[in-house]
Amino acid sequence: MAPIHLTVNGKLRTVDVAPDTPLLWVIREHLGLTGTKFGCGMALCGACTVHLNGTAIRSCVTPISAAAGKRVRTIEGLSRNQSHPLQRAWVAEDVPQCGYCQSGQLMSAAALLAKTPHPTDADIDEAMSGNICRCGTYQRIRAAIHRASKGV
Amino acid sequence: MSTHSDLSRREFLQTAAGAGLVLAIHLPPPLRRDVRADSADPFAPNAWLAIAPDGTVTVTMDRSEMGQGAPTALAMLVAEELEADWATVRLGTTVENPAAWSRRMLTGGSSSVRTSYEPLRKAGAAAREMLVAAAAAQWGVEPATCQARQGTVVHTPSGRSLPYKALVATAATLPVPANPTLKPPAEFRYLGKRVKRLDTPLKIDGSAVFGLDVQVPGMLVASIQRCPVIGGKVKRYDAAKAKAHPGVRHVVELPEIPGTGGGFFPTRTAAGVAVVADTYWQALQGRRALEVEWDEGPNAGLSSAGISALFAQLAVQPGVVARKEGEPDAALGAAAKKIAAVYEVPFLYHATMEPMNATAHVRSDGCDVWAPTQNQTGAQAVAAQYAGVPIEQVRVHTTFLGGGFGRRAETDFVAEAVQLSKAVGAPVKVIWSREDDVQHGFYRPASYHAFAAGVDAAGAPTAWTHRIVAPAILARFGPLQDGIDRTTVEGAANLPYGFPNLRVEQTVADLPVPLGFWRSVGSSHNAFVTESFVDEVAVAAGKDPFELRRALLAAQPRHRAVLELAAQKAGWGTPAPAGRGRGIALAESFGSIVAEVAEVSLESGGQVRVHRVVCAVDCGPIVNPDTIEAQMQSGVVYGLTAALYGAITIDKGRVQQSNFNDYPMLRLREMPAVETYIVPSDAKQGGMGEPGTPPIAPAVCNAIFALTGKRIRKLPIGTIA
Ligand code: FES
Numbered sequence: 001m002a003p004i005h006l007t008v009n010g011k012l013r014t015v016d017v018a019p020d021t022p023l024l025w026v027i028r029e030h031l032g033l034t035g036t037k038f039g040c041g042m043a044l045c046g047a048c049t050v051h052l053n054g055t056a057i058r059s060c061v062t063p064i065s066a067a068a069g070k071r072v073r074t075i076e077g078l079s080r081n082q083s084h085p086l087q088r089a090w091v092a093e094d095v096p097q098c099g100y101c102q103s104g105q106l107m108s109a110a111a112l113l114a115k116t117p118h119p120t121d122a123d124i125d126e127a128m129s130g131n132i133c134r135c136g137t138y139q140r141i142r143a144a145i146h147r148a149s150k151g152v
Numbered sequence: 153m154s155t156h157s158d159l160s161r162r163e164f165l166q167t168a169a170g171a172g173l174v175l176a177i178h179l180p181p182p183l184r185r186d187v188r189a190d191s192a193d194p195f196a197p198n199a200w201l202a203i204a205p206d207g208t209v210t211v212t213m214d215r216s217e218m219g220q221g222a223p224t225a226l227a228m229l230v231a232e233e234l235e236a237d238w239a240t241v242r243l244g245t246t247v248e249n250p251a252a253w254s255r256r257m258l259t260g261g262s263s264s265v266r267t268s269y270e271p272l273r274k275a276g277a278a279a280r281e282m283l284v285a286a287a288a289a290q291w292g293v294e295p296a297t298c299q300a301r302q303g304t305v306v307h308t309p310s311g312r313s314l315p316y317k318a319l320v321a322t323a324a325t326l327p328v329p330a331n332p333t334l335k336p337p338a339e340f341r342y343l344g345k346r347v348k349r350l351d352t353p354l355k356i357d358g359s360a361v362f363g364l365d366v367q368v369p370g371m372l373v374a375s376i377q378r379c380p381v382i383g384g385k386v387k388r389y390d391a392a393k394a395k396a397h398p399g400v401r402h403v404v405e406l407p408e409i410p411g412t413g414g415g416f417f418p419t420r421t422a423a424g425v426a427v428v429a430d431t432y433w434q435a436l437q438g439r440r441a442l443e444v445e446w447d448e449g450p451n452a453g454l455s456s457a458g459i460s461a462l463f464a465q466l467a468v469q470p471g472v473v474a475r476k477e478g479e480p481d482a483a484l485g486a487a488a489k490k491i492a493a494v495y496e497v498p499f500l501y502h503a504t505m506e507p508m509n510a511t512a513h514v515r516s517d518g519c520d521v522w523a524p525t526q527n528q529t530g531a532q533a534v535a536a537q538y539a540g541v542p543i544e545q546v547r548v549h550t551t552f553l554g555g556g557f558g559r560r561a562e563t564d565f566v567a568e569a570v571q572l573s574k575a576v577g578a579p580v581k582v583i584w585s586r587e588d589d590v591q592h593g594f595y596r597p598a599s600y601h602a603f604a605a606g607v608d609a610a611g612a613p614t615a616w617t618h619r620i621v622a623p624a625i626l627a628r629f630g631p632l633q634d635g636i637d638r639t640t641v642e643g644a645a646n647l648p649y650g651f652p653n654l655r656v657e658q659t660v661a662d663l664p665v666p667l668g669f670w671r672s673v674g675s676s677h678n679a680f681v682t683e684s685f686v687d688e689v690a691v692a693a694g695k696d697p698f699e700l701r702r703a704l705l706a707a708q709p710r711h712r713a714v715l716e717l718a719a720q721k722a723g724w725g726t727p728a729p730a731g732r733g734r735g736i737a738l739a740e741s742f743g744s745i746v747a748e749v750a751e752v753s754l755e756s757g758g759q760v761r762v763h764r765v766v767c768a769v770d771c772g773p774i775v776n777p778d779t780i781e782a783q784m785q786s787g788v789v790y791g792l793t794a795a796l797y798g799a800i801t802i803d804k805g806r807v808q809q810s811n812f813n814d815y816p817m818l819r820l821r822e823m824p825a826v827e828t829y830i831v832p833s834d835a836k837q838g839g840m841g842e843p844g845t846p847p848i849a850p851a852v853c854n855a856i857f858a859l860t861g862k863r864i865r866k867l868p869i870g871t872i873a
């Protein structure tokens with residue numbers, strides 16, 4: 001079990017865990033960043049979405065070994081002071097209900113906007129349909145992504 | 153015009169403790185089935201309003217936030233009458249000692265706002281009058297010449313003003329007015345307006361703490377292998393193999409808690425073996441090595457096919473009559489046209505986004521529980537029982553809930569965490585996997601419905617009979633009253649339509665499957681079956697489904713107004729867009745009436761696509777229209793997910809589904825455009841968390857019928873051939 005180095009939200013971190021440990025549990029239990037959620041453990045719900053070298057991935061099925069030497073961004077690192085356009089849009093639309101899925105929703109949406117600054121409804125369908133929201137906030141998620149893309 | 157309210161008893165008083173102005177409030181017990189006699193103490197507080205010397209207004213309640221937005225709505229009631237500046241309003245920590253409370257702490261039954269509408273407003277008004285009196289005294293003027301406005305008191309003639317923070321110290325020394333004047337609705341600043349939820353900022357940066365996020369120093373993490381067969385027991389397992397895994401500290405066997413003792417929310421857990429480790433992943437590895445062998449017990453032969461056959465067999469005999477009007481049998485015999493149909497719905501799983509979990513720390517001098525719970529009273533009781541400490545020594549720390557929907561009214565996960573903490577002598581967090589969560593739920597009962605109806609030669613409906621066969625949720629709580637489980641018949645026995653001859657019967661099927669309250673409870677199935685069969689009556693009568701309902705609602709003006717608004721906004725009577733069909737349905741639940749019109753098309757593979765849902769709602773006085781819209785969207789998604797996909801099936805005594813691959817959820821790409829229209833109403837305050845769910849399944853199925861001529865009598869809908 002050799003130590004694994006990775007960058008999390010801009011900080012170099014070293015963890016000493018079994019290499020098959022999912023990134024999700026390393027983030028939550030070893031690094032204490034609990035904003036990233038566990039929903040299914042099978043890449044079916046998107047609650048655990050983080051960015052790995054800028055790409056949205058499901059951390060529940062990503063072994064920590066696959067993140068070695070890479071950049072991880074979690075919800076805690078999305079912005080300082082809730083200033084990301086998506087976070088502002090999320091407040092404007094009052095998107096969250098229980099809120100449990102919302103970290104994953106925001107990280108998926110942030111990856112979408114980074115690649116496609118002005119997504120169509122079809123783009124949003126494509127990028128966001130891997131993220132389940134059991135509270136049914138989908139309509140507001142769509143509206144908030146459009147709002148953020150327009151910078152309003 | 154002002155509204156004076158009578159206080160038949162004191163509902164709030166000032167407490168001496170602490171700086172600032174603090175009012176203790178007494179809220180009545182919930183309206184639910186578990187209602188108990190109110191506390192004998194004439195004044196036992198269960199909510200608090202505090203205005204700190206810095207002007208911050210803190211409202212402390214005994215209700216859980218699980219997405220429904222109730223705590224924000226409750227704070228709005230106080231802030232409105234207090235004339236508080238919304239930016240200064242905060243929610244206090246949910247109370248931690250339910251035993252000292254005068255009502256059960258249970259968030260459910262869409263009851264939070266309904267039980268608090270008046271008392272919280274009065275408390276806010278009382279504090280406002282005290283602040284006004286303090287300012288008037290300081291200025292030496294008549295209180296009647298002063299006005300409270302958004303966190304300040306203004307002396308209207310002179311224009312002088314003082315902020316609340318400058319007044320709280322004096323106000324706190326004044327007597328609490330017994331009969332504070334409530335604002336007339338025309339002057340409402342917050343109620344009925346779109347107000348931002350207080351919890352949103354915590355939910356966009358990962359800082360909200362859910363049960364799963366609780367961290368306690370020295371905490372271990374447990375994963376439990378539970379018996380897959382309902383009611384089975386542990387035979388043997390290999391603790392040594394599990395312990396050989398790194399990080400595994402303990403292996404603990406947990407006996408089944410059968411939950412058959414009755415009482416307030418009896419706890420039920422499956423037998424299992426827990427692996428307790430430093431981290432979740434380690435616990436999971438250890439658990440996989442356990443190789444548990446089970447004594448499968450008496451339910452090993454249970455299957456969904458067998459349950460269906462039992463239902464059909466029981467439906468042959470008359471049940472217990474829940475409601476009777478006129479002479480239904482004679483009317484059916486005399487009908488010019490008679491129709492009959494059988495409907496069936498499956499067991500359903502709650503699927504909260506956050507899997508079940510709880511953290512407990514049992515010590516010799518007490519026990520702390522951190523839990524995402526809807527039922528603090530039950531959590532405290534079960535913790536005391538399994539920790540072996542007096543109930544007052546248990547503190548229940550309520551976290552945010554990643555969804556509740558009724559599942560978190562159960563206390564099984566608390567019982568597990570407490571037993572494990574006690575066994576290993578350290579704080580323990582129990583984390584359920586999604587598979588654990590799917591397979592060890594408290595399911596919405598499956599049910600079977602036999603209907604008959606008659607219409608006369610002119611096409612007027614004359615008779616309606618409905619026989620329901622289902623296992624009874626309430627049997628857990630003790631013997632049924634008059635043989636009726638009112639959750640089984642809610643939404644059926646109170647059918648709003650004026651059939652002159654009508655009978656609704658219930659037969660209880662005794663099954664070992666764990667049952668629970670699933671968002672909208674009995675109305676989740678009864679709205680589907682009754683609103684579908686009413687559509688069938690319309691076909692038999694040769695009438696438009698909306699017009700037939702309208703005619704049958706002559707004596708129900710509230711229902712009729714809701715139905716008409718939904719129909720009008722949806723364009724009922726005009727042709728649906730090409731390739732689409734429209735269906736309508738109406739349901740009253742939890743004090744609110746909702747009608748929904750769904751617009752549906754079929755995709756090439758026969759999948760149902762719902763494009764648009766128009767909702768009309770009468771929920772009494774409007775607190776926050778933004779929350780009403782959110783809850784209608786949420787209720788539609790919840791009910792639509794179940795209607796399209798939801799089924800828990802059983803084979804060899806085991807739940808067959810395991811994760812979102814075989815228990816699918818509605819996805820963003822499938823989200824219909826949901827429109828909500830609110831009927832202005834001065835009816836009694838209704839609930840909002842559940843009433844959006846019941847009408848969607850029948851609205852969609854009636855739309856499928858309009859489009860294809862195919863009547864869906866069994867859920868889930870699946871694909872249409
Ligand atoms: S927890 Fe990773 S996708 Fe569900």
Ligand code: FES
Binds near residue numbers: 096133135505555
């Ligand atoms: S807000 Fe509750 S699951 Fe999405």
